[in-house]
Amino acid sequence: MRRIWAALTMAAVTTATLTGCGLGSDTKSDDTAASAAATGDVKGKVSLQTWALKPKFTDYMQSVIDGFKQKYPGVEVDWLDQPGDGYSDKVLSQAAAGGLPDVVNLPPDFALPLARQNQLLDIAKADPKLADEYVAGGVDAYRFRGMDGTYGYPWYLNTDVNYWNSELLTKNGLDPRALPGTLDELIAQARVFKEKSDGSTYLMSRKPGLGDLVNAGVKVMSDDGKSFTFNTPEAAALLDKYRAAFKEGLLPKDVLTDTYAGNSKLFNAGTAGWTTGGANFITSVATDNPTLAPKIVSSPATGTPPLYVQGLSVPRNSKNPAAAVALARWVTSAENQAKFAHLTSIFPSTKASAGDPFFSKSDGTNAGDAKVVAFTSLAKAKILQPVEVDDAMGTVIKQQIALAISGDATSKQALDTAVERCNQLLKG
Incomplete structure (x- = not known):
């Protein structure tokens, strides 16, 4: 049985729905886009789209954005949050119009058809530290059969x-x-x-x-x-x-x-x-x-x-790829994910979180024991279906x-x- 995020509103989309719409791909080469993301200055405007986080997690997300702006003075962040219902249709229409936000919340099954249409940036090329800093199952979730590349930062995780x-x-x-x-x-x-x-x-x-x-x-x-x-x-x-x-x-x-x-x-x-x-x-x-x-x-x-994953992807045609990659990395950092996990029942995707006693040590209750069992399992969890x-x-x-x-x-x-x-x- 597929359980994804009881704490957050989720909706389902079929791959066929997205792939059947003839989404066009931009002409920017993978290497050029990745190079711009890796070496460009973090400045200017950048947009971030999340899925069903308002109003419950508004204060949290605003604090993350404020921290990013403090780290990169002068950067402007436009935060968009889409309702749970109809999110797949919204992403589809944005992609078809070439108007995906610079950073967009996509679970792997949403990211797959966009990656196939050459719409997403290969994060591994733009961020060589990706595999070293995020748990293997989370990174693998954005590596798709028959394709080279990694098409998203793993964000928050869960398992059974x-x-x-x-x-x-x-x-x-x-x-x-x-x-x-x-x-x-x-x-x-x-x-x-x-x-x-x-x-x-x-x-x-x-x-x-x-x-x-x-x-x-x-x-x-x-x-x-x-x-x-x-x-x-x-x-x-x-x-x-x-x-x-x-x-x-x-x-x-x-x-x-x-x-x-x-x-x-x-x-x-x-x-x-x-x-x-x-x-x-x-x-x-x-x-x-x-x-x-x-x-x-x-x-x-x-x-x-089993591994359940939410992640952040960057479109290849982003007008501000350097700021987009920096923002995606910031949102998915160990510190910011840990704060998120304290508010709801999810786990962070960073390897650095392994030593956090909030996840790795039980409070002695059976619920605390279960949380430790789940968190420990993430080290070897994979998307099974x-x-x-x-x-x-x-x-x-x-x-x-x-x-x-x-x-x-x-x-x-x-x-x-x-x-x-x-x-x-x-x-x-």
Whole structure:
């Protein structure tokens, strides 16, 4: 399940929407644009566009801008903040008109089609310290298949953590101090859980997705980004395990339907023993179900943790590339990101933040423990589902996985169909 920024308003856009509009590319060469950004004077006017930060974070952003102007006297910053709804359409219209702000907030899936249309500056050329100063997963998020370059500064990050209802586990024969760390261990514990329970609760309560295939060693997409490749024996074997678990009754019967409530809701209701969520999950549960919150224990996400990224990109046709790169670096600096993280449930993307005790040391509460687990996980977290996957592809994949787990198709048949249809959609 894709959880991006519960603390901030987000909207979705499909890659097909952006790539289908024939955005033109400017004629400025990559080297020229990068050189201007790296060596030019930081002066004049520069515009910054963020996404749904007003009014909650107005004071914070204004303080960041004021600090930048103090560091570079005479620079003028025009801060634009777009509402959460319709942001993708706004970015599209700005790009089509050649009017993107000098620094623009783009998650990787928004940045991809613009990078393909040669609209974004290669930040790695303009800022050689990028890879040294930002966490690898965040930088990699703006490196796209089949393309050279890095097309954004990672800004704020999040990831998922495993959450367990210790009371339910204990009640149903499991030890909260010996949590499962692999799928096989999870299924084995789910079997014990089922044998002890009255049938009204479950340990496992979700079907797998592309991220699970990645963690099973499946190569989901070709290196050039032109085709999906997840119809492998390893992927089929994973779905076979889930089908067997489903047939055995280890998952809710309606887990494959469109009306399924979702494992987070079942967990919050006390009818599921395990879910995944962001670092602030326990805090949110304390509001919705205060009696459950103290019973929750956390553990690292199974396999490679998923990475959720917001970033700042610079258009190649920026009239003030030097100031744009300097501003993007300033906003994403360790100091400014740490201040942001104190206000909301996100994590900074800079390596220098690793030693900050606010993130690396728990206050002794289970919520504090979960925050440390999440922050520690960021060092190896990656975007698991390719950014090329749009909503239509996601629907196809979910439908075919459901058919495989229900037994209405073999795992290989379902995966072959999903790959074929997704490749058709990818080619447009």
